[in-house]
Amino acid sequence: MVQLLSPEGEYSVAPQYAEYAKLVQELSEADFLRFYRDMARIRRFDFEANALQRQGQLGLWIPAIGQEAAQIGSGYAVGHNDHIFPSYREHGVAITHGIDLMSILKMLRGVNHGGWNADETRFHLYAIVLGTQTLHATGYAMGVKFDGKVGTGNPAEDQAVITYVGDGATAEGEVSESFIFAANNQVPLVYFVQNNQWAISSPTHTQTRVPLFQRGTGFGVPGIRVDGNDVLACYAVTKKHMDEARAGNGPFLIEALTYRIGAHTSSDDPTKYRDSEEVEYWKARDPLVRLEKFLRRQGIGQDFFDEVEAAGEKLSEEIRSATFALKNPPAQNMFNYVYSEQHPLIEEQLAWLEAYEASFGDQSHLAVADPSQIPNIGSVH
Amino acid sequence: MANFVEMSIAKAINAGLRKAMSENDKIVMFGEDIAELGGVFRVTEGLHKEFGQQRVFNTPIAEAGIVGTAIGLAMRGYRPVVEIQFDGFIFPAFNQITTQLAKMQNRSEGTINMPVVIRVPYGGGIGAVEHHSESPEAYFAHTAGLRVISPSNPNDAYWMIQQAIASTDPVMFFEPKRRYWQKGPVNLDEPPAGMHTARVLREGSDVTIATYGPMVATAIQAADIAAEEGRSLEVIDLRSMSPIDFTTIVNSVKKTGRLVVAAEASNFVSVSSEVAARVHELAFYHLESPVLRVGGFDVPYPAAKLEEIFLPDADRILEAVDRALAY
Numbered sequence: 093m094v095q096l097l098s099p100e101g102e103y104s105v106a107p108q109y110a111e112y113a114k115l116v117q118e119l120s121e122a123d124f125l126r127f128y129r130d131m132a133r134i135r136r137f138d139f140e141a142n143a144l145q146r147q148g149q150l151g152l153w154i155p156a157i158g159q160e161a162a163q164i165g166s167g168y169a170v171g172h173n174d175h176i177f178p179s180y181r182e183h184g185v186a187i188t189h190g191i192d193l194m195s196i197l198k199m200l201r202g203v204n205h206g207g208w209n210a211d212e213t214r215f216h217l218y219a220i221v222l223g224t225q226t227l228h229a230t231g232y233a234m235g236v237k238f239d240g241k242v243g244t245g246n247p248a249e250d251q252a253v254i255t256y257v258g259d260g261a262t263a264e265g266e267v268s269e270s271f272i273f274a275a276n277n278q279v280p281l282v283y284f285v286q287n288n289q290w291a292i293s294s295p296t297h298t299q300t301r302v303p304l305f306q307r308g309t310g311f312g313v314p315g316i317r318v319d320g321n322d323v324l325a326c327y328a329v330t331k332k333h334m335d336e337a338r339a340g341n342g343p344f345l346i347e348a349l350t351y352r353i354g355a356h357t358s359s360d361d362p363t364k365y366r367d368s369e370e371v372e373y374w375k376a377r378d379p380l381v382r383l384e385k386f387l388r389r390q391g392i393g394q395d396f397f398d399e400v401e402a403a404g405e406k407l408s409e410e411i412r413s414a415t416f417a418l419k420n421p422p423a424q425n426m427f428n429y430v431y432s433e434q435h436p437l438i439e440e441q442l443a444w445l446e447a448y449e450a451s452f453g454d455q456s457h458l459a460v461a462d463p464s465q466i467p468n469i470g471s472v473h
Numbered sequence: 474m475a476n477f478v479e480m481s482i483a484k485a486i487n488a489g490l491r492k493a494m495s496e497n498d499k500i501v502m503f504g505e506d507i508a509e510l511g512g513v514f515r516v517t518e519g520l521h522k523e524f525g526q527q528r529v530f531n532t533p534i535a536e537a538g539i540v541g542t543a544i545g546l547a548m549r550g551y552r553p554v555v556e557i558q559f560d561g562f563i564f565p566a567f568n569q570i571t572t573q574l575a576k577m578q579n580r581s582e583g584t585i586n587m588p589v590v591i592r593v594p595y596g597g598g599i600g601a602v603e604h605h606s607e608s609p610e611a612y613f614a615h616t617a618g619l620r621v622i623s624p625s626n627p628n629d630a631y632w633m634i635q636q637a638i639a640s641t642d643p644v645m646f647f648e649p650k651r652r653y654w655q656k657g658p659v660n661l662d663e664p665p666a667g668m669h670t671a672r673v674l675r676e677g678s679d680v681t682i683a684t685y686g687p688m689v690a691t692a693i694q695a696a697d698i699a700a701e702e703g704r705s706l707e708v709i710d711l712r713s714m715s716p717i718d719f720t721t722i723v724n725s726v727k728k729t730g731r732l733v734v735a736a737e738a739s740n741f742v743s744v745s746s747e748v749a750a751r752v753h754e755l756a757f758y759h760l761e762s763p764v765l766r767v768g769g770f771d772v773p774y775p776a777a778k779l780e781e782i783f784l785p786d787a788d789r790i791l792e793a794v795d796r797a798l799a800y
Contacts, residue, residue: 205580210548217581221572227538228573231545231553238501238527238551266568269538276533429583430617432641436716 093349094329095319099377101385103324112328119327121390127168127323128387129400131160131380134184136404137193138354140411141200145358149415150200156181158321158353161379162286164188165326166348169334170254171247173214175236177229177255180218181286185256189215194414203421222257223264226283229255230270233279233343242280243340252280252337254330260291262307263299271343275312280337283308283345284330286320288352293365305347313343320350321379324386351377423449423457476661483516483653485627486592489634490517490554494524500638501546502529504539504556504592513558514594514653536566543589544574552588554638560595560647561604567612574643575618586641590634595623596687596737597784598651600777607774608686608738613645614715614747621715622668623647625689627657629665629712636668644668647714649687671718673725677707680794681725683748684735685711688785692735695787699794706794714744722748723756730761731797735790740768762800765793 094109096116105113138157145153156163163184170176170189178185183196195208199218206217219225233253236242241251257267262285274281285304289296300307305315318329326348333344351374355362362371384397427442449456480488494500502517502524508531511518521529532539536557543553557563563570570591577587597606614621620642624630630648637644666672674689675696682692689710696706707725711717726732732752734745749764767785775783 204582207582209584210581211584216548221568224541224569224573227541227569228545228548230538231542231547232549233545234542235546235549235551239549265565266537266541269533269535270541272533272535273538273542429578429581431620432578432583432586436719 093317093319094325095322096325096328097319097322097382097386099321099382101382101387101389103386112325112332115328115331116324123168124383124387124390125392125396127164127327128380128383129403130164130184130187131323131383132400132404133407134160134164134187135380136407137183137411140408141197142354142358144197144412144415145200150197150358151202152200153358154181154200155352155354155357156183158351158374158379159286159288160184161323161383162284162320162326162348162350165323166254166284166330166346169327169330171252171334171338173248173251174334174338175229175232175251175253176215177225177232177253178216178218179222179225179256179258179261180220181258182218182256186215189213191215193411197411197415198418201415201418203418204425222261223267223270226255226257226267226270227273229253229281230274230277230279233274233281234277237277237279242338245339250280250338252282252334254282254284254334256284256286258291259285259287259289259296259304260294260299262304268311271308271311271313274343275308278340278342280340281343282330282333282337283313283315283343285345285347286350287347288350290352290356290362290366292356292360293362303347305345308343308345313345315345315347317347317349320348321377321382323379323383350379353378420457475663477658478661479656480627480631480659481654481656482624482627482630482649483514485630485659486516486634486648487518487520488659489631490520491523493554493635493638494520494528497552497638498528499550500528500552500554502554502556503532503543505532505534505558507531507556512556514650516592516594516648516653517556536562536564537569540566540569540574540589540591543591544569544577544587547587547589548585552638554590554592556592558594559605560593560607560609563593563609570613570619570643570645571616575616578642579618587643588638588641589643590637590646591643592634592646592648594650594653595647596649596651597774597780598687600780602777603774606780608736608769610645610647610714611738611743614744619643619645619715620669620713621645621647622713623649623686624712625649625652625686625710626655628659629710631659631661632664633668633712636664640668647686652687652690655690666712669713669716669718671709671711671713671721673707673721674710675706675708677705678729679705680731680733680797681707681709681722681729682733682735682790682794683709683711683722683725685714685744686737688735688737691785691787692790695790695794698787699791704794704798711748717744717748717751719751719755722752723759726752726756727759730759732760732764733767733790733793733797734764735767735785735793737769737784739771740766741771743768762797765797767793
């Protein structure tokens with residue numbers, strides 16, 4: 093397992109991982125501080141979103157606590173030409189590519205199904221049906237290859253694709269089919285498997301008899317395991333294999349071994365299926381604490397951590413007020429874009445609803461929300 | 474003078490695919506055995522040679538993979554046309570079609586289009602083994618976000634496949650496999666109608682028969698027999714199972730007052746059911762009798778030696794005509 097930061101925040105490089113360490117050496121102190129800021133930001137966001145769910149402001153919350161290093165590290169390793177096909181817990185990856193945090197809350201409140209523009213952000217919509225996104229990523233990467241945007245040697249031209257999948261979803265047949273298509277076509281695709289060790293209540297051994305980083309091998313997709321709570325290792329491993337994918341070396345699988353500190357979702361009760369000692373063991377390996385220890389060893393002073401804490405307070409307030417200001421979408425939204433071209437059934441039913449709602453006068457659900465009333469707080473400070 | 478060429482439905486689809494591909498290099502075609510072999514029905518014959526491996530290629534035997542990668546390619550700006558080898562093999566792809574392909578435009582609020590065509594040889598009558606003779610169109614017609622069409626003759630086959638490819642919405646293109654070798658004139662200059670427009674193929678005054686795909690030829694046969702007996706049947710080819718052109722059906726029913734809907738698919742919760750329900754809503758006072766359905770029985774598609782009894786034929790349509798007229 094590739095690890096560059098010990099749980100005590102000590103940086104050390106085993107000889108066989110020197111190629112990864114080289115990529116960390118290219119980072120500056122500003123990069124390390126950015127990693128920490130974003131990990132802290134997404135952790136704070138997570139706590140706040142959980143509270144909002146408990147207060148009835150969100151229909152559901154999907155916590156990512158404990159997975160911040162895997163997400164921020166890998167997210168920053170994805171290039172600005174690359175495309176990202178997430179599962180549904182990748183809030184950390186999302187902020188590294190410009191997704192507004194309120195987009196995620198709107199989705200979990202039930203205002204829309206995501207709403208961000210995948211073409212512009214290169215971060216595609218969350219996939220709720222497990223594993224489906226791996227095939228979309230594969231098809232997209234086939235298109236990248238058809239377009240000749242692989243292995244040109246020009247970093248402004250070459251593109252790769254990364255798809256995020258959980259340990260549970262690796263058991264889906266569509267993930268296996270995606271390995272076959274990806275390997276046969278030698279597409280520029282990296283599978284980033286966050287093994288958080290629990291698929292709702294089922295431990296990883298329910299899904300697999302072999303370590304997940306070996307899952308792709310028989311299909312022709314080689315893999316490696318990285319310490320998913322080590323942000324530097326996650327960054328370096330993802331960076332290296334995205335670079336290789338872009339260069340035309342075919343698909344690769346990264347298993348980031350991490351732990352889901354929180355529940356599967358706000359509807360879950362993990363005390364029913366796992367011991368508190370296990371959770372405590374992993375809390376002691378908290379990725380955020382590990383990076384903090386590293387930064388303090390690097391001589392980063394308390395001022396920085398105070399500044400991050402203050403930014404967190406501000407974020408919490410912004411999120412709360414923005415959420416409270418969210419309006420319900422106008423009812424006709426459900427009819428939008430079902431088809432991109434005219435469709436008589438849609439027109440007929442919308443016309444019926446308009447007439448029906450009109451009978452309620454001021455209480456009509458078709459009133460158009462004023463988009464300027466929906467605050468946009470931006471993704472990255 | 475229009476330029477008419479005689480060809481089979483299979484050759485007409487092939488010609489339509491060739492024309493579309495030569496006009497737009499973003500069209501890529503893939504599926505099981507569609508390249509060198511030209512597909513098990515030879516519908517894509519010659520296209521691999523003509524357009525090359527990158528635009529016409531074989532896939533692994535993985536139907537979810539075929540549709541899932543088509544979605545990804547569409548996101549990248551391609552226009553995939555994929556083949557599912559047989560009707561009964563579409564279900565491994567059902568998840569990708571119904572939960573992903575059909576919803577992608579709506580959930581992305583129109584920022585993503587899904588110009589994907591899924592070609593499916595469907596229906597029975599070829600003496601095949603299990604899972605090779607089914608009519609699964611209702612599953613897809615029920616799913617919002619998909620367009621579902623089926624040609625019944627070479628001219629429609631040639632034009633409707635091109636119209637399906639030109640659509641920016643996902644289109645399920647059901648090909649009546651037992652009619653693949655049925656020949657007819659193709660007008661290479663001008664399409665007969667849009668792909669969702671029903672057409673009156675035979676005018677009549679006593680009873681309207683609405684049908685689609687492989688049953689159109691059967692309905693025409695029934696109309697011929699009825700004519701000998703002095704009964705005048707109007708035959709409508711629906712051409713599109715989603716959306717359905719109710720205007721054409723209702724206009725006919727206003728004239729005849731009676732409607733029989735015929736399809737190979739089992740009747741229960743079928744496209745025929747939807748036609749019957751809606752025509753009762755739209756033309757209640759014009760009906761002289763209830764709308765009747767003639768379809769496959771509600772059993773798994775039987776072994777080949779029983780399929781002649783399972784599949785509706787002209788006599789079964791005429792039996793329903795008799796019942797409609799007896800009201």
